[in-house]
Amino acid sequence: MDCIFCKIISGEIPSKKAYEDDKIVAFYDIAPQAPVHIVIIPKEHIESMNGITTENSSVVSHIFEVIPKIAAENNLGDGYRVVSNCGANGGQTVFHLHFHLLGGKALDTTMA
Numbered sequence: 414m415d416c417i418f419c420k421i422i423s424g425e426i427p428s429k430k431a432y433e434d435d436k437i438v439a440f441y442d443i444a445p446q447a448p449v450h451i452v453i454i455p456k457e458h459i460e461s462m463n464g465i466t467t468e469n470s471s472v473v474s475h476i477f478e479v480i481p482k483i484a485a486e487n488n489l490g491d492g493y494r495v496v497s498n499c500g501a502n503g504g505q506t507v508f509h510l511h512f513h514l515l516g517g518k519a520l521d522t523t524m525a
C-alpha cells in the first residue's frame with residue numbers, strides 16, 4: 414500500500430517523532446501551520462474518520478488520552494487545537510487517519 418504515514422510508521426520515510434507507543438505515533442508536521450504542529454496517527458491503517466468502527470475505535474480514545482501529555486511536553490499549557498480533516502472537502506490529503514495538534518500561539522478563531 415502506498416501510504417506516506419504507513420511509511421513513516423515503518424521508518425521508510427524519516428520523521429521527527431514527538432511520541433510513540435505500540436498503538437500510535439506522533440511526529441512533527443513537515444509543513445507546520447502553527448509554531449507547534451504535530452500529527453498523531455494510529456499504527457493501524459485507517460483511511461479517515463469514516464473508517465472508525467466499533468472494532469478499531471479504542472485507538473482513537475487512546476490518541477485522545479495521550480494528546481494532553483504530548484501538549485504538555487510541547488509547552489502548550491496556554492491551550493491548543495486538535496483537527497482531523499476528512500475527505501476531499503474536509504481538506505484531507507493523506508488518507509491515513511490523523512489528528513493535527515496545533516498550538517504555540519493564539520490560533521485564528523475561524524475554523525472554516
Ligand code: 5GP
Nearest residue numbers: 417428440441442443444498504505506507
Ligand atoms: P491533511 O491535509 O491530510 O489533513 O494532513 C496531512 C499532513 O501531513 C499535512 O499537514 C502535511 O504537511 C503532512 N505531511 C505530508 N507528508 C509528510 C511527511 O512526509 N512528513 C511529515 N512530517 N509530514 C507530512
Ligand code: ZN
Nearest residue numbers: 416419458509
Ligand atoms: Zn497508512
